[in-house]
Amino acid sequence: MFPGVRKRNRALDRAAQGAVSAAAPRLKRMSTGQRLDLVVLFVTAVLYAIAWPTLHVTHHVPAGVQPLIGGLAALPLLLIRANPALGWAISAAGALVIPVVYQRADDYDFPWQVVHVMVLMALLLAVSLRSPIPVVAVAWGATTLLFLADTPGQDGRGWAVGLTVLVLFGLLIRWLVISRRQLAAQEQTSELERARRAILEEKARIARDLHDVVAHHMSMVVVQAQSAPYRLDSVSDEARAEFESIGATAREALNEIRGLLGVLRSDGDTTERAPQPGVAQIEELLDGSVRAGMSLSRSISGEPSAISETTGLTVYRILQESLANASRHCPGAHVEVVVDFSPAVTSLVVTNGPAVGAEPRPESSGGSGIAGMRDRARAVGGTLDTRALDGGGFEVRAHIPGSVPVVAGTPAGPAA
Numbered sequence: 001m002f003p004g005v006r007k008r009n010r011a012l013d014r015a016a017q018g019a020v021s022a023a024a025p026r027l028k029r030m031s032t033g034q035r036l037d038l039v040v041l042f043v044t045a046v047l048y049a050i051a052w053p054t055l056h057v058t059h060h061v062p063a064g065v066q067p068l069i070g071g072l073a074a075l076p077l078l079l080i081r082a083n084p085a086l087g088w089a090i091s092a093a094g095a096l097v098i099p100v101v102y103q104r105a106d107d108y109d110f111p112w113q114v115v116h117v118m119v120l121m122a123l124l125l126a127v128s129l130r131s132p133i134p135v136v137a138v139a140w141g142a143t144t145l146l147f148l149a150d151t152p153g154q155d156g157r158g159w160a161v162g163l164t165v166l167v168l169f170g171l172l173i174r175w176l177v178i179s180r181r182q183l184a185a186q187e188q189t190s191e192l193e194r195a196r197r198a199i200l201e202e203k204a205r206i207a208r209d210l211h212d213v214v215a216h217h218m219s220m221v222v223v224q225a226q227s228a229p230y231r232l233d234s235v236s237d238e239a240r241a242e243f244e245s246i247g248a249t250a251r252e253a254l255n256e257i258r259g260l261l262g263v264l265r266s267d268g269d270t271t272e273r274a275p276q277p278g279v280a281q282i283e284e285l286l287d288g289s290v291r292a293g294m295s296l297s298r299s300i301s302g303e304p305s306a307i308s309e310t311t312g313l314t315v316y317r318i319l320q321e322s323l324a325n326a327s328r329h330c331p332g333a334h335v336e337v338v339v340d341f342s343p344a345v346t347s348l349v350v351t352n353g354p355a356v357g358a359e360p361r362p363e364s365s366g367g368s369g370i371a372g373m374r375d376r377a378r379a380v381g382g383t384l385d386t387r388a389l390d391g392g393g394f395e396v397r398a399h400i401p402g403s404v405p406v407v408a409g410t411p412a413g414p415a416a
Helices: 002-029 032-058 066-079 084-101 114-130 133-150 154-231 237-265 279-291 309-329 368-379
Strands: 295-302 334-341 345-352 383-388 394-401
Touching: 032 066, 032 114, 066 084, 066 114, 084 114, 084 133, 114 133, 114 154, 133 154, 154 237, 237 279, 279 295, 279 309, 279 334, 309 334, 309 345, 309 368, 309 394, 368 383, 368 394
Parallel strands: 295 334
Antiparallel strands: 334 345, 345 394, 383 394
16 A cells, blocks of 8 residues: 555655646746736635635625625735725725625634734735725725724724824835835936936047147148148149149048037037038039049039938048049049939939059058948948959949938048
8 A cells, every 4th residue: 555655745746846846937937026916816826726715714705605705815815916096995995895795703813814814914015005096095095984883993903003003114115115216317317417428528629629620730731731832932823723622622621520510529418510511512522522623524414402411421431432432543534424313313424544654552541441331321221332453443333212201310420
């Protein structure tokens, strides 16, 4: 007999271990809220298992009604997380009705089951933790009156004091939680402000460097180009025009640097933006390249007025970088620019031939200019393709959506 019992016990142990092993991964995947719901369900089931069988000991309740009355005592606890105020109302209503409808047992002096009191107090504590203050006041007052009415004398007053302490404890915990959350929010705000201040300081440092180094040198180029015809003897008309072109190009670059300085020095809260070049400045850019000595032909078609500002800025910057690359790497080469403005897609093709009278200069920037142009086109939903031509030369082909909304943070500087 005993070996059979031990065998069955071992089988039960293996089954229990298998059930636990199967349930463990599911428990790990559950959120904290789901685990708390499981705990509430388990505790409620235990309390109901106590309330129903012991109800005949505390009250004269017919056997057929005992499951319902036991459920009225224990089951409102299921609402402690979802709706504690509703759970308290159901439990309090049951506490009000049960002593009136059913008499207590002769040897039981308390108006409710212990399970009912435990659930009612747990729900009252949950109400004080989570419900609006007026609801907390109503729940505390109604529960206190209920205990004073059904437990007269010293016991009622003692319960009233205990319920008051319970509600005050819940309100204290609630205040502490709210204070901690507010403190955490303030710390997060302070951290964001410190990060923002660090960014502004870095922008200010970059602006100072640009002003002290780049802007200064560009100003010197402008001054030297403008004063060269007067400082040097026997300057020909061609050289004078060349100096004027150098000065105009340097002034344009200096103005763009000043615009960038304004953006860097801004705190990011204003809606003003530094003026940016666009469609209207493309002709000026091409004319400036011609004045600088570039051999250039152009074909501009379509409706420039139908192009958004962002599209115009993107096309301008890609064209600017393409012309700079052609001048830098293939000096003297003929450059052909084809622009077709369309509300749907604006296309830009820049083609340059091989260098004339000089070897092509190697790319010293590691190709960052082309990568920058490609990133700029991709940022507005466009595409950019490049290819080397047979016999020398290079081609840049870009397709940019004709209508792109202005987005804060769109790169303003040259693509390089």
